Amino acid sequence: MIEKVKFRLNGNPTTISVDSSRILLWVLRTDLGLTGTKFGCGESYCGACTVLVNNEAMRSCQLTVKDVQGKEVMTIEGLAQNGNLHPLQKAFMEHDALQCGYCTPGIILTAYALLNKNPHPSTPDIISGMNNNLCRCGAHNRIVKAVQAAADEMKGGY
Amino acid sequence: MKKDHYLELDFSDDLPEFQLNRREFLRVAGGGIFIFFTVRDVSLFSQEVQRRRSRHDLPSDFNAFLRIGEDGRVACFTGKIEMGQGIITSLAQMLADELDVTLDAVDMVMGDTDLCPWDMGTFGSRTTRFFGPPLRAAAAEGRKVLLVLASEQLKTPPENLITENGFVIDKIDNKKRVSYAQLSKGKKIGRHLSGTVMVKNPSEFKIINKPVLRRDAHEKVTGKAKYAGDIQLPGMLYAKILRPPSHDSKLVEADVSGAEQVDGARVIRDGDLIAVLHKYPDVAADALAKIKVKYNTPPSNLTDKNIFAHLLKVAPEGETVAEGGNLQAGEKEAAVTVEESYFDGYKAHAPIEPHTAVVHMEGEKVTVWPSSQTPFRAKDEVAEALGIPAENVRVISPFVGGGFGGKTRNLQIVEAARLAKLSGKPVQVGWSREEEFFYDSFRPAAVVKIEAGITKTGDISFWDYHVFFAGERGSQQFYNIPNHLTMSHGSGWGGTPGAHPFATGAWRAPANNTNTFARESHIDILAAKAGMDPVEFRMQNLTDKQMRGVLQAAAGKFGWKAAKAPSGRGYGVACGTDAGTLVASMAEVEVDKTTGDVTVKRVVCAQDMGLAINPEGAAIQMEGCITMGLGYALAEDIHFRGGEILDLNFGTYQIPRFSWLPQIETVIMDNINSDPQGGGEPAIIIMGAVIANAIYDACGARVFQLPLTPERVKTALNPD
Secondary structure, eight states, X not given: OEEEEEEXXXXXXEEXXXXXXXXXXXXXXXXXXXXXXXXXXXXXXXXXXXXXEXXXXXXXXXXXXXXXXXXXXXXXXXTSBTTBOOHHHHXXXXXXOOSSOSSHHHHHHHHHHHHHHOSXXXXXXXXXXXXXXXXXXXXXXXXXXXXXHHHHHHTTOO | OOSOOTTOSOOGGGOOOOOOOHHHHHHHHOSEEEEEEOOHXXXXXXXXXXXXXXXXXXXXXXXXXXXXXXXXXXXXXXXXXXXSSOHHHHHHHHHHHHHTOOGGGEEXXXXXXXXXXXXXXXXXXXXXXXXXXXHHHHHHHHHHHHHHHHHHHHTOOGGGEEEETTEEEESSOTTOEEEHHHHHTTXXXXXXXXXXXXXXXXXXXXXXXXXXXXXXXXXXXXXXXXXXXXXXXXXXXXXXXXXXXXXXXXEEEEEOHHHHTSTTOEEEEETTEEEEEESSHHHHHHHHTTOEEEEEOOOOOOBTTTHXXXXXXXXXXXXXXXXXXXXXXXXXXOSEEEEEEEEEOOBOOOOSSOOEEEEEEETTEEXXXXXXXXXHHHHHHHHHHHTSOGGGEEEBOOBOSOOTTGGGOOHHHXXXXXXXXXXXXXXXXXXXXXXXXHSOOBBOOEEEEEEEEEOTTXXXXXXXXXXESSOSTTTSOOSOOSEEEEEXXXXXXXXXTTTOSSOBOOOSXXXXXXXHHHHHHHHHHHHHHTTOOHHHHHHHTOOXXXXXXXXXXXXXXXXXXXXXXXXXXXXXXXXXXXXXXXXXXXXXXXXXXXXXXXXXXXXXXXXXXXXXXXXXXXXXXXXXXXXXXXXXXXXXXXXXXXXXXOOOSTTTSOOOOGGGOOEEEEEEOOOTTSOOOOOSXXXXXXXXXXXXXXXXXXXXXXXXXXXXXXXXXXXXXXXX
């Protein structure tokens, strides 16, 4: 059913008229043109479609638009502020913590939510926090180091 | 390696048909100085093809270009694509160093079939080896042209001029200088490479062989990097296509009325191609699910369990890959003989980005944005599917979200092209994960049978090696064995008719993963029979200095101490060669003897790849190979029944995760005076063997089949 759905998207109040039972991933990518959020598996296994909903990392392939009514949604496009990269983005660049880059947006947003909850994670904390995001190129070790470096840089806040 | 077997992909349709002549290129590319050069690889490839197929002429065209623009920026045009392997950085390094410009001044134009010269595809760790040398030579030639132009302008003899950061400068009076931009402005100078241009000596490198971070990282961490699925055109429709349950299925009937009733959905039917198009992909998928369809699928008993017996039954006569000495003489010298069979199941490429393509047909002109490792092949395939001349098709390559060999196959592009023509709209086809598993060209299931013997003193006296269906790459052993025979049966990753129940193809270091698993497992068994430490046994049987050096480097880094296996330590070793590069790895594992679970704690890999253009990028590729290789070593295996693929998603097909990660240490041998060799694949080939050997060392369980699952480890521990 077409209805108006309101939520905040990357800090901006957003209203769209949409069949609210549609999948958030595809509404973000098509109706809203935010293609940084990727399709990988469609069944929540891979994490390429991860977005933040009220600062929680969630799989947008498993959410409907209705699920985010009235909530704060952030995609990878909303992470840099006024052109200034987030420490996680900088750390991923400085550590070459990516190869093909397709899983990267979901990985970075998962790490963002992880650091929100646990600003001083140990290496095992990072590994368990990232474990449900898949990367086929094998950038894992560098990702762990990048997340650690970002946490150090952020000193518990940002 | 006396033969290069990276040509087994059947690219017979793909021969160089470079139609863009120099004048056309000048028109397309605008002003500046143009340097034309030829990639040696193409002519070698064509000779090989001609030799094998005897039906095509050699190409005479230049294969790649670079442009010094009016703004002083340098464009590198390459038919290669960037899929994570990092050539967007390393090719730019080569160009920048030889031309004496900063790395930042180089723009890479990759995989655009209108702007870039023909290329057979991005696979086989070939870019640096074969595209690199002529690229460097072309840049060196470009620098020469600029010196001549500057000499005229500055009225200074060329020998008094130097080049630096995009300027030509008078050595004596450095205020006398002119930028490349000033020199190239408005000029269109084309010249063929003489073939005698000197590239820089390693001692002169400023950018080559220096570690450089990825140049595409900013786009990729901000979500701005465009992949095929991110291409959105006005009026574009997303297509979802009806799929059979099995590769053997025949469509009986389909009732599409349910789909047609979905608002905005268009159903297109062209023979067996039935698709629903909609402006939203999720709505197209929902509509597709409303189609009532009946297939006829013949029953099959063929499964991942009995496939090996089937393959051995249908295997054709073998072809000799290598032979020497006399096997019977070697058998007589042997004090101990070991005969074993090794098995490897089907593996999926499983890139996180599924096969995707956007096709836009405007009149007779077609533009394609695909996820493809073979854009020029895609161009020809689209032209053929649409019945139009190839020059009407332009393929523009966005970033590719992982390929690993799987995106050399372009079925989704042809589907999108057909649907774009039939619908009259731009069409995007993006496969679901289930489609990705179904239509993958899997690494083939394969069997290797080895019989080998050692003398009383631990020398390998004979080696009788037969590989079935993996392909021959990596089957050639490099030990010092006087009597040996290596044969490949059913060579080629595509198999022979009736062999595989679905498509197979090249999977990162094709054939070599299977061959190295078998060879290095068998070498370890021989070492144990000889009562020797597996590194000492290898050294005793190795005369190749380069391989000895790599093995010693790995042992040094690892801190290997000699012990006869099984020592209980869980240490394994394996060596191999791929794409001109030599690798030796050592691993430490822990085995839970109750569950059979294997934890890989540490992997050390030493690699001799000649000159490493970007040591940082090379190390990343090694780490990626080791991490990806954990998957096929420990878990990855396609389950199927006949032509039905039972793995539909990552729930059952497990690929490596963060929690699997060992400590990884890499060593790149200092060999900058040698030609660069492959880097994208070699370090993956040893992963099956090094872990299998470490498992044996940990607990005495010898597993002969990949992946080394807990069940198989338990069975090997308790053979009853």
